Amino acid sequence: MKFRSLEVLFSPTQACNLRCSHCHLEKSNLKLPVSTAKKFLKECQNTGIKKVGFTGGEPFLYPEFLYKITKYTVSSGLYFDCLMTNGVWYKDKEHLYAVLSRLNSCGYDGKICVSVDAFHNQNLDKVALFIKTAFDVWNRGDLISIASVIGKDDEKTINKLEKLAYKLNGRFKKFSDRAMGITCLESFIQIAFIELSDIGKIRNSQKQWDGRWFREDFCEGPGNVFMVMSDGAVKPCCGYANRHKLLTIGNIFKDTPGDILNNIKNNFFTKLIFTIGLTGIRKKMAMRHIKFPGTTGNQCFFCNYLLENFSENFLRDILTNASE
Numbered sequence: 078m079k080f081r082s083l084e085v086l087f088s089p090t091q092a093c094n095l096r097c098s099h100c101h102l103e104k105s106n107l108k109l110p111v112s113t114a115k116k117f118l119k120e121c122q123n124t125g126i127k128k129v130g131f132t133g134g135e136p137f138l139y140p141e142f143l144y145k146i147t148k149y150t151v152s153s154g155l156y157f158d159c160l161m162t163n164g165v166w167y168k169d170k171e172h173l174y175a176v177l178s179r180l181n182s183c184g185y186d187g188k189i190c191v192s193v194d195a196f197h198n199q200n201l202d203k204v205a206l207f208i209k210t211a212f213d214v215w216n217r218g219d220l221i222s223i224a225s226v227i228g229k230d231d232e233k234t235i236n237k238l239e240k241l242a243y244k245l246n247g248r249f250k251k252f253s254d255r256a257m258g259i260t261c262l263e264s265f266i267q268i269a270f271i272e273l274s275d276i277g278k279i280r281n282s283q284k285q286w287d288g289r290w291f292r293e294d295f296c297e298g299p300g301n302v303f304m305v306m307s308d309g310a311v312k313p314c315c316g317y318a319n320r321h322k323l324l325t326i327g328n329i330f331k332d333t334p335g336d337i338l339n340n341i342k343n344n345f346f347t348k349l350i351f352t353i354g355l356t357g358i359r360k361k362m363a364m365r366h367i368k369f370p371g372t373t374g375n376q377c378f379f380c381n382y383l384l385e386n387f388s389e390n391f392l393r394d395i396l397t398n399a400s401e
Contacts, residue, residue, distance in 0.1 A: 079295040085117070090139040164193075302315060
């Protein structure tokens with residue numbers, strides 16, 4: 078079994094101040110109780126969990142969760158990974174400074190990753206102010222990174238990144254098609270690129286069947302996390318296919334981390350993902366003469382394709398009865 082529980086990634090609220098066309102999360106005002114999250118984190122410390130991260134929705138719309146879980150993480154001797162944000166959730170400069178200052182005083186010392194691309198319709202002046210204020214509060218040159226979705230309107234995305242660099246009094250640097258960054262404020266902001274999801278309002282807007290098969294890594298990139306949703310549901314990865322029921326491996330309101338690890342082993346689909354990988358699943362299906370529209374280098378897209386186009390019973394029959 079190649080699944081290793083390395084991180085708890087909390088999505089404490091699915092509320093968001095933006096409505097991005099590529100987003101697959103259903104908007105909701107439901108909030109994850111702090112007490113439940115603390116209890117789960119305490120139980121996680123015996124399973125190899127080392128890090129805590131935050132995503133959304135927009136996590137800064139539930140700041141009390143960030144403050145209290147940050148304090149608990151520090152007191153428990155755990156580390157922080159990353160806090161994802163759109164960078165424009167705040168009302169004004171005073172509100173922004175107050176929230177970031179309090180989070181810093183609670184002990185948050187992880188990364189802050191800001192989403193900037195053609196799909197996030199933010200005011201770049203507000204994004205720039207967020208970044209400048211965060212650098213001022215933490216006084217750390219490695220604090221900020223940027224996540225950009227690619228696969229459609231890439232020229233528009235690059236144009237936005239160049240404009241943001243200008244607003245930061247910095248320079249946009251392109252080292253290769255996938256290696257870019259912004260130098261500003263005596264810091265370097267690394268840009269990470271994420272493959273576009275073939276879902277929501279942009280469904281079928283790009284060719285995900287791109288003529289190559291992904292490199293099998295047993296979902297090392299998006300996986301090996303307990304991603305906790307605002308309703309307590311736990312997913313084994315943060316990839317966009319995780320919204321499917323078959324990738325729900327427990328709920329922290331009723332399951333311990335040990336229960337969830339057992340659920341991964343007992344769920345035929347997740348067990349195969351973390352033993353033979355999506356490549357092994359693909360080969361099993363090919364042995365049963367299942368044909369795909371093409372080949373794809375995006376493992377999340379392939380996982381999502383399987384879960385959207387084949388029923389659970391059909392997949393169970395194909396994958397459990399195909400010869401090795």
